[in-house]
Amino acid sequence: MPTSNDALGVWNDLGTLYPTEGEWIKFPVQAVGGNDLVRISFIYPTDAIISSWSWLRCIYTTADVSPVSQAVKVYPKAVPMLINMPIFQDLRDREVTFRNFEILKMVRSPRYSGIITDCLWGVKLEELWG
Numbered sequence: 001m002p003t004s005n006d007a008l009g010v011w012n013d014l015g016t017l018y019p020t021e022g023e024w025i026k027f028p029v030q031a032v033g034g035n036d037l038v039r040i041s042f043i044y045p046t047d048a049i050i051s052s053w054s055w056l057r058c059i060y061t062t063a064d065v066s067p068v069s070q071a072v073k074v075y076p077k078a079v080p081m082l083i084n085m086p087i088f089q090d091l092r093d094r095e096v097t098f099r100n101f102e103i104l105k106m107v108r109s110p111r112y113s114g115i116i117t118d119c120l121w122g123v124k125l126e127e128l129w130g
Helices: 089-093
Strands: 003-006 009-017 037-043 052-060 072-074 081-084 099-107 122-129
Touching (some): 009 037, 072 081
Antiparallel strands (some): 003 009, 009 122, 037 081, 037 122, 052 072, 052 099
């Protein structure tokens, strides 16, 4: 698992995706650090017009069920953002801290704004380790 270091600590790279509209896409690497904090970075041209946003959620790994967390709405920004995605205490007590992240891209309805053209953007997700 690739990592990077900064003043906040060690970050595990959970992958980079280019989401398509209306489809939940799972990041390729499972989060195993057990921390609540993730960093999300969007990748797009500096002159891009973005008419979309995303939802980010977790899927918890258990033997027989795959419960999901409440999704967090995230707008693409030019700078990396920190997002608190807490692991429920009841799950921590049961040592269920491994989770996968998914992202869903949503585009503004053309009903309100005419014909929408949205640039292709990517998203990189990292978890704080330790």
